[in-house]
Amino acid sequence: xxxTLPLAKSKLLTKRNNRFNLQRFTPLLFLxxxxxxxxxxxxxxxxxxxxxxxxxxxxxxxxxxxxGLQNYVQIFTQDxxxxxxxxxxxxxxxxxxxxxxxxxxxxxxxxNQRLFxxxxxxxxxxxxxxxxxxxxxxxWSWMYNPILGVVTSTLKSLGLGRLAQDWLGDPNIALYSIxxxxxxxxxxxxxxxxxxxxxxxxxxLKEAARVDGATPWGVFxxxxxxxxxxxxxxxxxLTIINSLKVFDLIVGMTSGGPAQSTQVLALWSYTQSFxxxxxxxxxxxxxVLLAITLVIVVPYMIxxxxxxxx
Amino acid sequence: MMARLRKADPVLLGLWISLFVVxxxxxxxxxFITLTAFKTRPDLVRTGxxxxxxxxxxxxxxxxxxxxxxxxxxxxxxxxxxxxxxxGIFISSLAAYALTxxxxxxxxxxxxxxxxxxxxxxxxxxxxxFRLILSMGLLNKYLGILLPYIAFGVPYQVFILxxxxxxxxxxxxxxxxxxxxxxxxxYWRIILPLATPALAALFILDFVATWNEFPIALVILQRxxxxxxxxxxxxxxxxxxxxxxxxxxxxxxxxxxxxxxYLIFQRYFVSGLVAGAVKG
Numbered sequence: 088x089x090x091t092l093p094l095a096k097s098k099l100l101t102k103r104n105n106r107f108n109l110q111r112f113t114p115l116l117f118l119x120x121x122x123x124x125x126x127x128x129x130x131x132x133x134x135x136x137x138x139x140x141x142x143x144x145x146x147x148x149x150x151x152x153x154x155g156l157q158n159y160v161q162i163f164t165q166d167x168x169x170x171x172x173x174x175x176x177x178x179x180x181x182x183x184x185x186x187x188x189x190x191x192x193x194x195x196x197x198x199n200q201r202l203f204x205x206x207x208x209x210x211x212x213x214x215x216x217x218x219x220x221x222x223x224x225x226x227w228s229w230m231y232n233p234i235l236g237v238v239t240s241t242l243k244s245l246g247l248g249r250l251a252q253d254w255l256g257d258p259n260i261a262l263y264s265i266x267x268x269x270x271x272x273x274x275x276x277x278x279x280x281x282x283x284x285x286x287x288x289x290x291x292l293k294e295a296a297r298v299d300g301a302t303p304w305g306v307f308x309x310x311x312x313x314x315x316x317x318x319x320x321x322x323x324x325l326t327i328i329n330s331l332k333v334f335d336l337i338v339g340m341t342s343g344g345p346a347q348s349t350q351v352l353a354l355w356s357y358t359q360s361f362x363x364x365x366x367x368x369x370x371x372x373x374x375v376l377l378a379i380t381l382v383i384v385v386p387y388m389i390x391x392x393x394x395x396x397x
Numbered sequence: 398m399m400a401r402l403r404k405a406d407p408v409l410l411g412l413w414i415s416l417f418v419v420x421x422x423x424x425x426x427x428x429f430i431t432l433t434a435f436k437t438r439p440d441l442v443r444t445g446x447x448x449x450x451x452x453x454x455x456x457x458x459x460x461x462x463x464x465x466x467x468x469x470x471x472x473x474x475x476x477x478x479x480x481x482x483x484x485g486i487f488i489s490s491l492a493a494y495a496l497t498x499x500x501x502x503x504x505x506x507x508x509x510x511x512x513x514x515x516x517x518x519x520x521x522x523x524x525x526x527f528r529l530i531l532s533m534g535l536l537n538k539y540l541g542i543l544l545p546y547i548a549f550g551v552p553y554q555v556f557i558l559x560x561x562x563x564x565x566x567x568x569x570x571x572x573x574x575x576x577x578x579x580x581x582x583x584y585w586r587i588i589l590p591l592a593t594p595a596l597a598a599l600f601i602l603d604f605v606a607t608w609n610e611f612p613i614a615l616v617i618l619q620r621x622x623x624x625x626x627x628x629x630x631x632x633x634x635x636x637x638x639x640x641x642x643x644x645x646x647x648x649x650x651x652x653x654x655x656x657x658x659y660l661i662f663q664r665y666f667v668s669g670l671v672a673g674a675v676k677g
Contacts, residue, residue, distance in 0.1 A: 117495035120488040121551050128548030132522035211420045217659045219609035221627040222652045225634050237429045237446040283671040332518040335611040353520035360524035373521045388512045
């Protein structure tokens with residue numbers, strides 16, 4: 088509000104001097120409903136989760152015992168599934184940073200050309216992203232059906248029947264099978280973000296490079312890529328966060344099985360609390376997840392809101 | 398069009414063909430489940446994955462509708478989304494107005510907290526949230542799901558609306574202010590009408606997100622008559638997962654409303670996603 092005319096403002100204030108004090112509270116009135124509901128139903132549960140991570144509690148009993156860091160010690164030293172979940176979350180994040188993002192970038196570059204039906208292409212590639220994850224999970228569970236599923240039957244009809252697997256039943260490949268569904272679901276999101284970034288690449292810059300004899304690859308590498316720097320940061324952060332949140336897909340396809348081979352942090356925390364009635368361990372896992380998230384999100388948001396003071 | 402392309406550039410034609418192939422791959426899962434949904438059980442075994450059904454088994458849909466209790470769950474989902482979305486947008490727009498049109502201490506810090514809030518995973522707080530709603534006696538009630546839905550939606554909506562309100566010229570409300578208009582009048586009569594496109598985009602996006610939400614519903618809505626569509630789909634898979642034809646009919650019915658909304662309001666989805674991701 089720096090740019091409010093000082094004269095007009097002071098005139099306004101003298102005219103309504105009696106309302107001056109009240110006006111100091113108007114921002115609070117506007118903010119109150121949002122802040123109140125956010126504080127009670129989002130912030131408080133998170134703080135409560137931190138608190139509960141220091142207790143031994145089954146979530147039902149009246150008494151609960153303060154155990155300090157015992158739950159953290161327990162998940163780090165005595166919970167092999169926790170480490171499976173950590174490993175799977177790392178694998179998932181790493182694969183997400185490469186596969187759906189690369190597909191998204193390639194699709195964005197292609198769809199950004201003046202091609203026949205490009206808006207239809209765009210709509211198709213983004214379509215899976217708007218379908219409920221739980222529906223994606225049920226769709227792909229059926230597609231992975233070992234007998235009648237489309238994946239196996241397509242391989243058979245191509246004469247590649249020996250490649251067919253028990254896609255979701257084999258602990259060695261189940262995680263990767265789910266990940267394929269995730270690639271299908273999320274590549275379109277990266278595509279849309281990259282498309283927005285490509286829109287910001289000045290046409291003259293590309294033209295100038297071409298006139299100077301740059302190859303298409305040269306234009307891409309030396310002109311387009313540097314312009315996409317910010318987009319890459321956005322896509323990287325969103326990809327990591329969305330990967331850490333993966334929950335519905337795994338619940339819907341394997342519930343973390345077979346033999347806990349597809350557990351990830353978000354689901355293992357849920358399973359500990361609701362399945363095994365160990366709120367302490369469940370919340371300790373939540374706090375690990377929260378810590379990882381904050382380490383990524385806080386610097387990112389400070390970066391993103393820089394020069395935002397106006 | 399194709400002819401012009403071929404003459405114009407073989408590289409572009411190659412590109413178009415590869416895009417076309419990828420697009421077919423992308424649609425294939427939808428085609429497969431739709432075909433399955435229309436098959437009778439004998440057809441399912443006899444015809445191949447992409448074989449056409451010999452007769453259209455419409456009764457799969459009516460059976461799945463009854464078994465998944467979609468009449469109830471679709472009503473629940475609709476009521477919840479149509480209540481949550483307007484209330485959430487209303488209180489978020491009030492907050493966004495304060496953040497862009499008022500000066501107060503801690504404004505930037507508050508915005509930073511809200512921005513960070515947009516990216517915190519809900520799963521972190523599921524168990525305490527369940528305890529809280531339980532202690533309020535609101536499990537399996539509309540209010541019990543609406544309150545957390547609104548709370549977790551606030552950061553993203555404030556983030557988007559703040560970005561949009563900032564782009565509206567200040568001169569408009571300054572003029573009104575000089576005429577003695579109160580903040581609420583400026584908000585209601587000037588800012589909100591100007592923000593209609595952003596509000597519409599947010600409405601559609603939030604409607605779909607609410608319709609699709611799973612983890613919070615999973616812990617709050619435990620009784621069958623309180624379920625939303627995603628919960629009934631999940632339960633259907635657990636109970637009748639081997640009834641493939643009806644299972645797929647249920648999937649088709651569950652995702653069709655959202656797909657129709659998407660096809661009609663496509664541009665909102667793109668603009669909303671980009672506005673939410675790139676700095677506001």
